[in-house]
Amino acid sequence: MRRYDLALIGFGGVNRALAELIAERGDELADELGFALRVVAITDLRAGSLVDVEGIDLAPLLATGPGELAFAGMEGGNADPRNEWVIREVPADIVAEATFTNPADGEPAVSHVRWALEAGKHVCTTNKGPVALRGRELKELAVRHGVSIEFEGAVLSGTPVLRTAERLLSGLRITGVEGIMNGTSNFILGRVEDGADFEAAVKEAQDLGYAEADPTADVEGHDVQLKVMILANEVLGADLRPEDVFREGISGITAEDIKDAVDKGLRWKLVGSATRRSDGGVDARVAPMALPADHPLAGIAGPLNAVAFRTDLLGTVTVSGPGAGRIETAYALLSDIIAIHQRHANDAAASSGHVVEEALHG
Numbered sequence: 001m002r003r004y005d006l007a008l009i010g011f012g013g014v015n016r017a018l019a020e021l022i023a024e025r026g027d028e029l030a031d032e033l034g035f036a037l038r039v040v041a042i043t044d045l046r047a048g049s050l051v052d053v054e055g056i057d058l059a060p061l062l063a064t065g066p067g068e069l070a071f072a073g074m075e076g077g078n079a080d081p082r083n084e085w086v087i088r089e090v091p092a093d094i095v096a097e098a099t100f101t102n103p104a105d106g107e108p109a110v111s112h113v114r115w116a117l118e119a120g121k122h123v124c125t126t127n128k129g130p131v132a133l134r135g136r137e138l139k140e141l142a143v144r145h146g147v148s149i150e151f152e153g154a155v156l157s158g159t160p161v162l163r164t165a166e167r168l169l170s171g172l173r174i175t176g177v178e179g180i181m182n183g184t185s186n187f188i189l190g191r192v193e194d195g196a197d198f199e200a201a202v203k204e205a206q207d208l209g210y211a212e213a214d215p216t217a218d219v220e221g222h223d224v225q226l227k228v229m230i231l232a233n234e235v236l237g238a239d240l241r242p243e244d245v246f247r248e249g250i251s252g253i254t255a256e257d258i259k260d261a262v263d264k265g266l267r268w269k270l271v272g273s274a275t276r277r278s279d280g281g282v283d284a285r286v287a288p289m290a291l292p293a294d295h296p297l298a299g300i301a302g303p304l305n306a307v308a309f310r311t312d313l314l315g316t317v318t319v320s321g322p323g324a325g326r327i328e329t330a331y332a333l334l335s336d337i338i339a340i341h342q343r344h345a346n347d348a349a350a351s352s353g354h355v356v357e358e359a360l361h362g
């Protein structure tokens, strides 16, 4: 059976959840998908780095609390993350990048992705920074090195928005996208609507694994700004920079505003959109809107998100599902790995030393 060796860069909520999926459901997934997964390297700012080219035993790591994990002292472990060395030198097929999203310049994740592609490794990432800010250049680099970069989780976590647009809406003219694209802010607005305190709702979203490391990115709309850029660039063929996307978050909306809106049959939502103009340009923005209760996006509650595509032949097509969550986002990485397998199964068979003949195992 074919096997892919993975290097996990960042071992927080999402990559830990991917490791859990592999540890708990690896055999079942292998039967269903026709390939096996093995983790050969992990790096993390806090835990350090751990390498075992024969495959890391994940169970003891997953039994240790996230804040307690330290690789120093383990065989193959080091207190330093050694990202560049691990990404470039450890023999892995796929690098799963899930470090913090940096909305300013995407670093250091842009470098992580670049090192991996230059080393001829496929990349799957949930990190919005590299995709929104340097996506075009990184995709070109991937093509030059004959590898793939996949990033379904960068928009709506595991809900397949980008792949739906790419694969299932081809042939349609998409004229715009609009949606609720941040699980944390949508969760907070709902909790405040139910009477909770804003700051307490932020803390809840953090505990549930929805929020960014710095939740300002969720609350002030930076996260949606990056997602709007990704959608506009991928789906509308734009080349937007952050300054092209008007941004306003939800921090200016008070509990009173939310209550008044409910009394009037309205619901506050943080809405991101990108619309193609008649001159071919794209207008993009993120801002809170008080939507009438019968608006299709008004009923999208909690960490649920939705993206509506405006098309010429089908009218509006909406994809809805989880917008955040550790396991939901780990699924995005799995779906990326499946996409890589589907695209490169034959090259992997020809060139990889990680192909194990079924016959050898009886």
Ligand SMILES: NC(=O)C1=CN([C@@H]2O[C@H](COP(=O)(O)OP(=O)(O)OC[C@H]3O[C@@H](n4cnc5c(N)ncnc54)[C@H](O)[C@@H]3O)[C@@H](O)[C@H]2O)C=CC1
Residues within 6 Å of the ligand: 009, 010, 011, 012, 013, 014, 015, 043, 044, 045, 046, 047, 081, 083, 098, 099, 100, 101, 108, 126, 127, 128, 153, 154, 156, 157, 209, 210, 211, 212, 213, 323, 324, 325, 326, 329
């Ligand atoms: N949690 C979610 O629902 C979703 C998260 N994402 C994105 O996925 C990425 C990961 O998210 P989470 O796992 O939730 O975040 P997290 O904050 O739980 O984990 C990030 C991990 O990366 C590590 N890290 C940060 N910088 C590093 C560096 N330079 N080198 C090595 N390790 C580093 C941190 O120590 C931390 O353990 C983020 O970019 C986030 O924006 C995307 C979609 C949904």
Ligand SMILES: N[C@@H](CC=O)C(=O)O
Residues within 6 Å of the ligand: 154, 156, 157, 181, 182, 183, 184, 185, 210, 211, 212, 218, 223, 323, 324, 325
């Ligand atoms: N913090 C983000 C996570 C996914 O991108 C969100 O809340 O949507």
